[in-house]
Amino acid sequence: MPSAPPSKSYYLVCYDIEDTKKRNKLAKWLLNYGIRVQKSVFEAYLTAAEAMEMMEGARPWIGEGDSLRVYELTVESYENKQVIGTPLEHLPWNNLIV
Structure with a gap:
């Protein structure tokens, strides 16, 4: 029986x-x-592994006085975001059909 794919987060x-x-x-x-x-x-x-890979790969460009912040969002918090101006509706990718 195949294992379930790793869960993803926003x-x-x-x-x-x-x-x-x-x-x-x-x-x-x-x-x-x-x-x-x-x-x-x-x-x-x-996935959590992809997020860690992204952050670790970014390290070479983070110098003294720089920062990279990564916030994990719940589905509810992502869907309840407020946008003033042009919204970019491209997520959730879990509903993407290829």
Whole structure:
């Protein structure tokens, strides 16, 4: 009997990187894991292992005075988000049919 796929969670990923070159490289890295919803904010739908991989892979671009923050969201908190302006409706990815 095949095992169930790992469960996924929603994540809000925010960064503040002073150096432009490092900031651009980090943003490019994060595109492997999520969708950019603002200049320094991404939303992602990942397993816990993928989230750890994303954070560990980001370390080279986080210097003194920089930060990367990753918040795990509940389905309810993600679905109840409030947006003023143009909403980007791209999640939940668990309903995506390929």
